[in-house]
Amino acid sequence: MTFWDELTAPFEPNEIEWRVGSVTKDKKKGMALAYMDARAVMNRLDAVCGPDGWQSRYPIISEGKTVCEIGIRVIIEQEAVQGEAPLYKGEWLWKADGAGDSNIEGEKGALSDSFKRAAVRWGIGRYLYNLDSPWVNLDDFKRIQKSEYKILNRLLLGGSAIKDMKPPTVAELRERDGKVRADIADCNNVEQLDHIFDKAKDLIIDIKAQKPMWWNGDDANGIVGLSDEFDNKREELAVARSGGDLINAG
Numbered sequence: 386m387t388f389w390d391e392l393t394a395p396f397e398p399n400e401i402e403w404r405v406g407s408v409t410k411d412k413k414k415g416m417a418l419a420y421m422d423a424r425a426v427m428n429r430l431d432a433v434c435g436p437d438g439w440q441s442r443y444p445i446i447s448e449g450k451t452v453c454e455i456g457i458r459v460i461i462e463q464e465a466v467q468g469e470a471p472l473y474k475g476e477w478l479w480k481a482d483g484a485g486d487s488n489i490e491g492e493k494g495a496l497s498d499s500f501k502r503a504a505v506r507w508g509i510g511r512y513l514y515n516l517d518s519p520w521v522n523l524d525d526f527k528r529i530q531k532s533e534y535k536i537l538n539r540l541l542l543g544g545s546a547i548k549d550m551k552p553p554t555v556a557e558l559r560e561r562d563g564k565v566r567a568d569i570a571d572c573n574n575v576e577q578l579d580h581i582f583d584k585a586k587d588l589i590i591d592i593k594a595q596k597p598m599w600w601n602g603d604d605a606n607g608i609v610g611l612s613d614e615f616d617n618k619r620e621e622l623a624v625a626r627s628g629g630d631l632i633n634a635g
Contacts, residue, residue: 391433393508398538400425403529406518417521417529417537421510423497429509434458438475441500445483451492452483453499455507480506516540542590553591561588562611569618578622582615 386394402422405415430439438458445452458475482505484498505511517540521533529537553561565585572578589611 388433389508392429393511395512395541396421396425396429396510398541400428401513401541403534403537405523405527405529408523408527409520412527413523414520415523415527415529416518417533418518419513419516419537419541421501421504421513423500426501426504426509430455430457430504440477441503443496443499444481446492446496449486449495450483451485451495451499452481453496453503454479454481455500455503457507482506539590558588558592562592565611566614569614572618573622575619575622575626578615578618585611 400421401419403417403419406418408415434457440456442454442456443451444454456477456479459478461476480503482499482502484495484502486492486495501510505514519536519540521537522530524530565581565588568581569578572581592611
């Protein structure tokens with residue numbers, strides 16, 4: 386994965402916040418809008434660039450307008466002198482964007498919003514602008530009901546954005562998981578295994594979104610066991626194939 390791939394990679398669902406946009410006349414449904422928190426952006430910059438590899442500044446803070454600039458130190462290889470090791474230097478590249486005072490905490494909100502918008506200039510969280518904004522059920526305080534977050538998490542993980550789709554039950558996940566494992570066990574070539582893996586992607590997305598209690602193991606993302614099944618089978622097929630090649634060679 387390149388530097389830019391790491392910088393622009395999607396966030397984990399727990400790093401993304403949701404707010405309510407437009408609402409229906411009866412106030413029972415609202416449009417869910419995904420956004421990233423400023424702290425998530427800082428963590429991404431620290432992780433990819435290093436704490437000393439990025440900085441931010443605010444050249445304009447006046448009359449309800451705030452501009453933020455984010456600089457990233459990019460390492461550039463200089464032309465080496467003959468017979469000597471190549472030299473490297475860090476060059477600061479800057480990108481900027483602005484925001485007006487927000488309705489909540491005015492200037493403080495503008496500082497945060499302009500910082501996040503400048504981060505989008507670098508590609509951080511830009512994918513969120515392409516996400517669907519499904520209509521969700523609201524509680525009496527016009528907040529998104531907790532039951533809706535399973536579908537919203539699935540959306541963040543690349544699953545279906547169809548709001549009316551009913552999330553799979555734990556029993557359904559168990560059944561689908563068992564079928565995939567059976568297919569892996571019966572598989573006898575790498576091409577077939579790749580096909581099984583492609584079909585299992587939706588199951589993996591559903592499991593990550595739901596994280597059922599029966600799913601045991603150490604994987605922090607909740608995709609435990611199934612990925613190991615694929616890896617072990619791939620190694621098994623590779624060993625079998627190399628053994629066959631040795632027999633043929635003999």
